[in-house]
Amino acid sequence: MKIYQNSSEPIYKQIAAQLREEILTGKLRGGDPLPSIRGLAQDLKISVITTMKAYEELSEEGLVTASKGKGYFVNAQDQRMLVEQHMRQVEKNLTDAIHSARIAGIGLEEVENTLEMLWEIDEE
Amino acid sequence: MNNRITLSKAMKLYNGRSMPELILKMSLLSMGVYALMLAFIFLIGLAGGDDSVTVRSEMAGSLMADSFFMISAGLINIIMAQMTYEKHMPGGKFFRTVKGGFDTYKKASTAICISRVAIAAIITAFASLLHISGIVPMKYGIVTTVTVFVLVLVAMCICNFLSMRLSSTVSFFFALIIYFVIGIAAVIILEVTGGTPGIVQLVPAVTTAVLLPVSHNMLMKVYKEKRWN
Amino acid sequence: MENAVVINGLTKEYKDFKLGELNTAIPRGFATALIGANGAGKTTLIDILCGVTGRTSGETVYFGDMTDIDSDALRNRIGYCSAANYFPLDWKLTTIADSMEIGFDNFDRAKFGLLCKRFKVGEKTGKKSKSLVKMSDGNRMRTYLAAVLARDTDLLVLDEPGSSLDPLARDMLCDMFREYLSERDGERTILFSTHNIADMEFATDYAIFMAEGRIVEQGFVEDLKQKYILVHGDAEYAEKARPFMLSQSGGRSGFEGIALAENAEMLSAFDTAIETPTLQQLSIGILRKAEEDE
Structure with missing residues (x-):
């Protein structure tokens, strides 16, 4: 810690x-x-x-x-609650990403492409 | 009340030394002081051209050895009178938190009181032996040693009574005066009586035998009420 | 919450000083700091709690049911140590161990040796150990701490343990506090006094602030940090902000001080910066307020 x-x-x-x-x-x-x-x-x-x-x-x-x-x-964690907690984290991080994109004037399409690319890289 | 701590242990707790150890060390110190003073005057005599026989007979004729003995017996006794363990002195607070509390303090104080008497007795015996064996002759011999021994106890009693009313610093100051006066008194007594033992030794001897324990206990009681906490 | 010591109506009167009346409690399982200026009555309170000094009136209850500080059963459970002159100065480590062994039932000689080693006192040269009189103030304090920590106690009461220690030793002292508390989780308690809390902040759970023989504030540190705020502002607003501040100080360029958290909104109207105070900043604010109130 x-x-x-x-x-x-x-x-x-x-x-x-x-x-x-x-x-x-x-x-x-x-x-x-x-x-x-x-x-x-x-x-x-x-x-x-x-x-x-x-x-x-x-x-x-x-x-x-x-x-x-x-x-x-x-405490034993409720599976649904766990997913929900994680979803909230995902939403928060994506919102941060959207803010950065807007500031730089990057469009939705480009962000989606980047996301897909990163997703693939991470899987490997 | 804690009965597991003996007088000797209480002293070790307060002093770092057990009772036999303290008595031995302080007696040696007392005898050492006496021997040093004697050796010093002996050497001065020799340096002055006298032979050892003459020096010794001069000593026997004067109160030289008698007063040296008095000083060494009184000095150690008054030094030990300073072992009062006041709260503001180093160790004072620690002693107030140990097992038995005041009871342990009283035991340590009693042990010191007994030690002071024992040490005075030992140096008395030592000087008496030196006199009897002819190594260090005194003018009044055993009468001197016994008189001084008794008067030291008288001084202890007087100081006990004084300490009941005075702070440790002030009573130390008074103790110096008392021991000095007692010393003068010893010389006067010896010279006036011409070294014949009698009522002047007997009366204080009997009185202190009673008054020393009584005054010590009274002092402890007063100390607990006024100064312990 | 259980208390290690409960103090009811405690007073001590001297010719020129009066402690109390004090009514408070020391929570069990935590480290409590007595914070105050010199002469605030910290040492007197500690001395009374440990049986060094008598009281004029009042009652103290230890560990729920013990009230007689003169009883050996209680004395054995309290580890007390003063900053200066705890032991006679001609004593060496062995003398201390001999004495502590007689003075208490729970002194561990071997542990004393280990603690001395950890605190780096004694046996540096392998020769006979030094007497206290030849040690520096800091080493003397380390020796005292080693002696008192070598006892298996339930309540540790230390009067100004940090004041003569160097920063490294003070850090070690904080470690030892946490160790002492964690060894018997929740059962052991520490009470220590200090007039300089900065270095002890991360070893303090509960704080009692004293001034002029009285307790002016107390509480768990985390609660106090929520109760008070630290406020910085420009000098031009110093006077406007004053009614909402507990105490403040400042010069030509700006002011600083503490206020109750409930006044945060009011104060932010004066263009102030508001932070969570450190214990040190809290102490200054609270003690300054106490001084102004006198």
Whole structure:
């Protein structure tokens, strides 16, 4: 996990974002334990309360559940919700691409061609 | 109350040395001071052209060895009186957080008090032996050593009473004066009585036997109330 | 949330200083910083909590049910260390170990040796170890910390542990804080005082701000960072912004200070830049406010 201590994004958000990604991409599966709060704080050289806040945020999103005395565990992810989460990510990235294209005056057709080409390259 | 910490352990906790170790070291120091002073004056005598027999007989005729003994016995005793472990002194806060708290402090203080008496007794015995064996003759011999021993205990009692009212710095200042006065008193007593033992030694001896433990306990009580916390 | 220490109506009166009345709690499982200027009463509070100093009135409850700081059972669970003169200066590492062994039931001599090595004190030359009097202030503090961390305790109370340490040692101290807390997850608690929080920011979970013997603010660091905002603005708006600011300072070119987050909208009308404050910036703002209120 990477943490930027001087970033404008709060550290707890950075941690939450990275764990969220690991859960949504399936790197962390349902039932997997998250690192212990104080253990992670030790590893990342940050305070305990920061890690705790990150975990609480994930817990509010329903991605993890606290089990009293045992720490946090990843919830089994609903397949449809997973796809939806990914779709949202795709939409967001494509929107970014569209914005860039508009600024440069690149047309839809050209963007579609580029997308197809990149798709093929990625498959190889 | 914690009964597992013995007097000697309490002293090791406070002092880094156990009671036997401290008594041994301080006694050696006390004897060393006495021996050094004697050696110094002996060498000066020899340097002045006298032979060792003359120097020794001069010593026997004067209060030289007697007062050296007094100084070395008093010096170590007053140094050890400084082991009060006030809160602002190094270690003071640590000692206030250990097991037993004040009880441990009291044990350490009692151990120091006992050690001071023991060390005074050892140097007394040492000087007495040197006198009896004829190695270092004193003017009044055993009477000197016993008188000084008793008067050191008297000084300890007086200082205990003073410390109940005064801060450690002020009582150290007064202790210096008291030990000095006691020293003068010793010389006067010896010279006036001509070295004959009697009531002047007996009365303080009996009194301190009672007053030293009593004053120590009173001091501990006062210390707990006024200065421990 | 469980508390390691609960403080009820605590006061201590001196001729020229009064602490309290204090009512607060130290959360269990976290590192709490006592932040304040010199003379704010941090050391007095710590001394009372550890049995170094008596109190005038009030009660302290440790670990839910222990109230007698003179009891050995409680003393064994608290690891206390002051910044200056913790041990007599003629002591060496072995003397310290001998003394700690008698003074507490849970001192681990081998661990003390390892911690000394980690903190790089003693046995540099392989000769007999130095006495404290010959050590630098920083090395003395490292020795004290090694001694107190060599005990298996539930509550660590350190008075100004960072002030005499160099940056590397202070970083190591923060690591040791996290290690101490994580060793028995959620059960151990740290309370430390400091007048310079900057280097300890990433090892602080809960902050208690003190001024003139009183607690002026307290809370979990993440909550405080949401409660307050750091505001920068141009000098021309300094006076207009003042009513919405908690405290501010500035010169000819601009002003800076902290405000309650609820005033963010008001303040942004004055063309200000608003950020999340660091704990250090928060401390300055809160303590400045306390000083102005005096």
